[in-house]
Amino acid sequence: MSQMEQQQALATASLKGNRKRQTTPFAMINDDLLLNILSRLPAVSFASAACVNKYWNGICNRVLSRPKLSSALSLNPSPEVAVGEVLDEVLAEPIRPHFAIANVGGGFRLAEVLRLMSKKLGSKTPIIVTTASGIIGRDARTGEFKEAKLMLSHCYDLNWDGEEDEDTEDTNGIVLTVGFVPGLKVDAIPLLQPTKELRDARIEKFVMDIRDFTSSASGSTTPVGIIMFGEGRANMKPILNVLDFAMPLETVILGNERSRFLYRSESDYKDVRGNKTCFTCAIALVFANDKDKSCGIGNIQFNVALSNGLSTIGPKYKAASVKVNSCDHTTWLTARAEGNPAVLDGQRILDDINRKLENRSDAPDLYIGVTTRRNFSIGSKKPKLMTSLTFHGVVGGDEEYLYVDGIGIKTGDYFQFYHSDPATALSSCSEVTMKLKDFKSDKSSKNVRHMSDFDVNRVREEVFGGLIFGCYGRGESFFKRPNIDSSPFLENFPGVPVAGVFCGGEIGRSSSSMTGKFHKDSDSCCCLHVYSTVYLVMSYTPSELEY
Incomplete structure (x- = not known):
């Protein structure tokens, strides 16, 4: 039994043994004063207070009525x-x-x-x-x-x-x-x-x-x-x-x-x-x-925004041959560049990409974004063809193959190269900051004249917390400044609790208007990202009975 549960049990037992004692000092306290006292208690003591009697429980429910x-x-x-x-x-x-x-x-x-x-x-x-x-x-x-x-x-x-x-x-x-x-x-x-x-x-x-x-x-x-x-x-x-x-x-x-x-x-x-x-x-x-x-x-409501840290480079390619190495979960590719019938090995492909990156002062991480079209079904549901964008880290290349992390690529799949880009990420963070600012402005607007009842409820919506899932490759070493990944949330919702992690792959999927297309260079759905930061903004629309 937890400490919170133990105190609740003791409070309940005390209540049963003293049910007839009504003339205590607390009986003379009005609702507002009792609410003020209970709202200052730590969580464990508050849980015990909620078990004293129905009256106290009702006051506690007023203290903690919203998420x-x-x-x-x-x-x-x-x-x-x-x-x-x-x-x-x-x-x-x-x-x-x-x-x-x-x-x-x-x-x-x-x-x-x-x-x-x-x-x-x-x-x-x-x-x-x-x-x-x-x-x-x-x-x-x-x-x-x-x-x-x-x-x-x-x-x-x-x-x-x-x-x-x-x-x-x-x-x-x-x-x-x-x-x-x-x-x-x-x-x-x-x-x-x-x-x-x-x-x-x-x-x-x-x-x-x-x-x-x-x-x-x-x-x-x-x-x-x-x-x-x-x-x-x-x-x-x-x-x-x-x-x-x-x-x-x-x-x-x-x-x-x-x-x-x-x-x-x-x-x-x-x-x-x-x-x-x-x-x-x-x-x-x-x-x-x-x-x-x-x-x-x-x-x-759960609302999601995403800061992208990748830029495309080079032409689109089509996988000409695919081999899977199951031992190390890598894929070996040859490919044709768009508009060129010649089959290219890994060395020729990487030489072309590196020439396009030769003016970069840093050494960016390289990925290929593969567009896949696969049939999916669950149970007896009719299969549906879905188009997805999946990222694979580039391991290297030689005169035979291009080597990438992961499996699931098939001959005929199209792909394009992406590279990590601090400038793109910084610009994207600024875009997220503006989207969250617009989101906050929309929810906190005071001008409710000419609005429907539904719109009035929407402007009462309030943000009560957030979570951040950012790529491990980002952070201060990437931006050369601290707390850039957190800044969109901190600037728009100061004082609102937010926490997060740096990941080895950021999961993010939403139809929220704040996300738009997760990757502007692709029309495909993408659920698993690299060099991105995914923001969850948790908001609450009160019931009309709360007003």
């Missing part, structure tokens, strides 16, 4: 101290945890972090603890906002065997996010695979598990949002392609492609990590509307 996000960061090298610092900070004010996400450095033991968090947050709160190559948030001790890079660890080693090292030189740290989201149901749903080889049937079951949870919570199969974390050894591209096919565009999907994680869910799913007969490829934190929510509760 709330609380986050904190600590770079203390001691896991126990760091976890204690962020927990103390996020629980310093009233909050009822509906979910928690902790992102930690490679030197922290995930099981220990999960144990310490479970002790504080209660037995029914869905919790995901993941590794990250960097963390973003406000320092629990100093209040300073930081984008802290952590040393890359074995969370990106595809040969990692599941055992955590006793000694590590990785920079340690943790960022914790706890959310209270009335009107939504939240749970952690895993993609389980008996072997390390992911099969289509398991992806289909994963989708059906998400739909089943959403249907039981809301009566609909459409989640509000999905925050995903992929296991470092799993290929997330086919998973995201199927999710993109199966989920309506209004469902936001975002997260980190490559990490290690442990989780605890409210449902009957179990954490099977470490079980040699089962491999957890991904974990999804699913947010679904609550069909049983009280009539006075408004609606929570």
Whole structure:
């Protein structure tokens, strides 16, 4: 039993033993004064106060009636101290945890972090603890906002065997996010695979598990949002392609492609990590509307924006021959340049691209963006042809082949080269800042004259929190200035809690008007990005009964 649950039980027992005692000093306090007192309590004491009696519970519900996000960061090298610092900070004010996400450095033991968090947050709160190559948030001790890079660890080693090292030189740290989201149901749903080889049937079951949870919570199969974390050894591209096919565009999907994680869910799913007969490829934190929510509760919206850090270079190519090396998950290509019938080897292709980059002072990372057209289906649903853009890092080339990371490319697929570009990323960050400014202006407009009832409700919409998923290649070393990736959110929503991570692949999919086309040079859908930053803006439209 958690500390919060223990205090709630004691408060309930005390209430039963003293039910007839009504002439206490607190009985003379009016509603406003009691509300003021209760709103100043830390979360654990607030939870106990809510159990005193129905009157106090009603006042507590007034204190905590709208959604709330609380986050904190600590770079203390001691896991126990760091976890204690962020927990103390996020629980310093009233909050009822509906979910928690902790992102930690490679030197922290995930099981220990999960144990310490479970002790504080209660037995029914869905919790995901993941590794990250960097963390973003406000320092629990100093209040300073930081984008802290952590040393890359074995969370990106595809040969990692599941055992955590006793000694590590990785920079340690943790960022914790706890959310209270009335009107939504939240749970952690895993993609389980008996072997390390992911099969289509398991992806289909994963989708059906998400739909089943959403249907039981809301009566609909459409989640509000999905925050995903992929296991470092799993290929997330086919998973995201199927999710993109199966989920309506209004469902936001975002997260980190490559990490290690442990989780605890409210449902009957179990954490099977470490079980040699089962491999957890991904974990999804699913947010679904609550069909049983009280009539006075408004609606929570997930809004997504994206800053792109890639620029195209060179002509378009068509894959002439494709070989797959299953041992190292690479693909070997020859190709024809658009308008040229000659088949080009890897060396000739790279020589041409390098000539176009010779005026660059830095050495940018190279990728190919492959346009794929594939049929997808779920269950008995009729197959549908979908066009997607997927990125593959360029490994090298010789007089035979161009070598790229990843698999899934077929002969006849078209691709184009992309390179990391700080100027493009900086310009894109500025565009996101302006889009968020317009978003904020639209929601906070005071001029409601001539507006319909629906529009009036929209201007009452308020932002209560955010999450950031940025590429590890970005940050201060990329921009030559600190906190650029966080600036669009910080400039537009100062004081609103926001936290995030630097990723090994940024998941981002949304129909939000703030995203437009994720990549201006492609008409294809893209769910998995590189050298980008994905922003989740969480907003709330109050019920008319709240006014």
